[in-house]
Amino acid sequence: MTKQITILGTGAWGTALGKLAEYGDNQVQFWSRRGEVSLEEAIAHADVLLSAISMKGVGETARKVQEIGLPPQTIIVTATKGLEPSTTRTPSQIWQEAFPNHPVVVLSGPNLSKEIDKELPAATIAASRDMKAAETIQEAYSSDIFRVYTNTDPIGTELGGTLKNVMAIASGVCDGLDLGINAKSALLTRALIEIVRVGTSLGAEVETFWGLAGLGDLLATCNSSLSRNYRVGFGLSQHKTLEQVLEEIQSTAEGVNTTNVLIDLAQRQGIEVPISYQVYRLLNNQITPEEAVAALMERDLKPEVITPEEN
Numbered sequence: 001m002t003k004q005i006t007i008l009g010t011g012a013w014g015t016a017l018g019k020l021a022e023y024g025d026n027q028v029q030f031w032s033r034r035g036e037v038s039l040e041e042a043i044a045h046a047d048v049l050l051s052a053i054s055m056k057g058v059g060e061t062a063r064k065v066q067e068i069g070l071p072p073q074t075i076i077v078t079a080t081k082g083l084e085p086s087t088t089r090t091p092s093q094i095w096q097e098a099f100p101n102h103p104v105v106v107l108s109g110p111n112l113s114k115e116i117d118k119e120l121p122a123a124t125i126a127a128s129r130d131m132k133a134a135e136t137i138q139e140a141y142s143s144d145i146f147r148v149y150t151n152t153d154p155i156g157t158e159l160g161g162t163l164k165n166v167m168a169i170a171s172g173v174c175d176g177l178d179l180g181i182n183a184k185s186a187l188l189t190r191a192l193i194e195i196v197r198v199g200t201s202l203g204a205e206v207e208t209f210w211g212l213a214g215l216g217d218l219l220a221t222c223n224s225s226l227s228r229n230y231r232v233g234f235g236l237s238q239h240k241t242l243e244q245v246l247e248e249i250q251s252t253a254e255g256v257n258t259t260n261v262l263i264d265l266a267q268r269q270g271i272e273v274p275i276s277y278q279v280y281r282l283l284n285n286q287i288t289p290e291e292a293v294a295a296l297m298e299r300d301l302k303p304e305v306i307t308p309e310e311n
């Protein structure tokens with residue numbers, strides 16, 4: 001059945017998700033803080049409210065929607081991949097706290113917007129504790145170019161997409177320094193284990209990270225120069241400053257903020273995050289790319305540990 005989908009944010013991802021929604025025969029209403037349609041008008045008849053706003057605007061936008069109020073049947077979908085600095089909350093936690101009586105669905109997977117724009121085939125996850133809501137989004141968004149799976153682990157799905165951005169920065173450094181496929185394979189494998197360790201300590205289910213929202217998104221983002229986060233790492237490996245690289249990208253690279261939030265959280269909770277820590281030091285000008293690689297190679301020797309219980 002045709003849904004009225006209101007998309008908040010007309011950046012790269014909001015626009016691509018709008019096209020996908022239209023492709024799936026839905027009615028789409030865009031809203032942007034710079035646009036002509038008021039937020040009140042945009043959400044008045046929404047069956048689905050989909051937020052594709054970058055992390056820095058999520059809390060503020062959720063508050064604005066809260067002040068206006070949502071129709072009772074509206075399903076909230078969040079497609080943002082980030083962590084709120086002041087609270088370390090994920091976007092779905094922010095939306096769910098603002099709207100405790102509405103279902104919240106996380107939409108996340110290996111979905112580089114530039115490929116979606118070209119109508120290349122892709123798959124993603126619609127995750128919610130409310131399976132009926134996840135299935136509604138699955139149905140609304142599925143088409144012959146976009147295959148949507150459901151799961152019941154919104155936090156794991158969201159953290160897969162969020163934490164891989166940190167690893168994409170590391171991966172850009174790895175490729176930029178021309179370290180080879182052996183190094184890249186080692187990096188991505190250990191990156192996934194690090195993501196699992198953080199994710200499970202924040203309440204995610206381990207299995208989620210073996211799927212599209214975990215391994216799938218890690219592979220896409222860490223192997224593509226379409227990824228803004230990958231380009232941050234690649235640029236730093238060429239000894240450009242972070243400011244220069246971000247100026248060149250002119251778009252959201254959530255991994256920069258996520259790394260800072262993650263290191264703060266990991267240090268407070270005693271979670272071991274060796275790769276993310278080197279990314280943090282690099283982003284904060286404490287180390288060169290070459291020193292970051294050396295620091296990872298020179299860590300204490302130990303057995304390969306894969307399960308989240310062990311470090």
Ligand SMILES: NC(=O)C1=CN([C@@H]2O[C@H](COP(=O)(O)OP(=O)(O)OC[C@H]3O[C@@H](n4cnc5c(N)ncnc54)[C@H](OP(=O)(O)O)[C@@H]3O)[C@@H](O)[C@H]2O)C=CC1
Binds near residue numbers: 033056113
């Ligand atoms: N691009 C991609 O391939 C994918 C991106 N994502 C995620 O989607 C999110 C958005 O990314 P993307 O669209 O690429 O980034 P863009 O930089 O292209 O767009 C960011 C969007 O967020 C809006 N925004 C930022 N701050 C605020 C605010 N305070 N209030 C209201 N709106 C605000 C911007 O509005 P304005 O234009 O007015 O500044 C713009 O619409 C990120 O979390 C990203 O990780 C997820 C999957 C794929």
Ligand SMILES: O=C(CO)COP(=O)(O)O
Binds near residue numbers: 081112165252254
């Ligand atoms: O999340 C993405 C692909 O799934 C987009 O990655 P970037 O934000 O690094 O461009």
